[in-house]
Amino acid sequence: MKTIEVDEELYRYIASNTRHIGESASDILRRLLKIESVAAQHLSPTALPSIAEPKDQAKAEPELLLGQGIEQMLKGEELKSQESAIDRFMHILSVLYQENPTAFAQANDIKGRKRIYFADDEAALLASGNTTKPKAIAGSPYWVITNTNTGRKRNIVAQLMAAMGYAHGLIERVSHSI
Known part of the structure; x- marks a missing residue:
C-alpha cells in the first residue's frame, strides 16, 4: 500500500x-x-x-447545482420545526428525492445486515424484518424503515448522500441535523 x-x-x-x-x-x-x-x-x-x-464545463455545471435544495433546507425553519428525529429523517429524505430523483434510486442499494432500508412498497420492508415501521417518503415512490435509532438514521442518510454524490462536509451537516 x-x-x-x-x-x-x-x-x-x-x-x-x-x-x-x-x-x-x-x-x-x-x-x-x-x-x-x-x-x-x-x-x-x-x-x-x-x-x-480538469472536467469540461458541461460536466461541471450539474455538480454546482447539487446541494442547493439541501442548503436551503438547512437554513430554513421547516427542518428545525420538526419535533422528532423520525420527522427530521423523513423530511431530509423527501428533500433529497426532490432535489435529484434519479440519483435517489441509489437508496435501493443501502441495506443493513439483515434487512433492507428502502423499497418501492411497504410490503417489501415489512417482509425484511420485525417491527420495521415503514413510512412513505413524501413526494416520492419510496418507503423507508423508521424503527432504527438516531445513529442508524444518520448513517442511512450519510450513505445515501454519498451515493448521490454530495460533498462530505454537507453530508456531515445534514446527518447531524437529524
Whole structure:
C-alpha cells in the first residue's frame, strides 16, 4: 500500500463518491476510473496524472447545482420545526428525492445486515424484518424503515448522500441535523 497526498478539493471529491461506510479510497478510485483490481497492479506511475485532468464545463455545471435544495433546507425553519428525529429523517429524505430523483434510486442499494432500508412498497420492508415501521417518503415512490435509532438514521442518510454524490462536509451537516 502506497501513500499519496491530494489537495482538499480532490479529497472531498473522492469522499463524496463513497457508496458505503468503510469503502476505501482505493476502491472508490478503482470504481470511478473503471479499473479492476488486477489491472490496478499494472498501472505505471506515468498514468497517474490523467486522474487530475480538469472536467469540461458541461460536466461541471450539474455538480454546482447539487446541494442547493439541501442548503436551503438547512437554513430554513421547516427542518428545525420538526419535533422528532423520525420527522427530521423523513423530511431530509423527501428533500433529497426532490432535489435529484434519479440519483435517489441509489437508496435501493443501502441495506443493513439483515434487512433492507428502502423499497418501492411497504410490503417489501415489512417482509425484511420485525417491527420495521415503514413510512412513505413524501413526494416520492419510496418507503423507508423508521424503527432504527438516531445513529442508524444518520448513517442511512450519510450513505445515501454519498451515493448521490454530495460533498462530505454537507453530508456531515445534514446527518447531524437529524
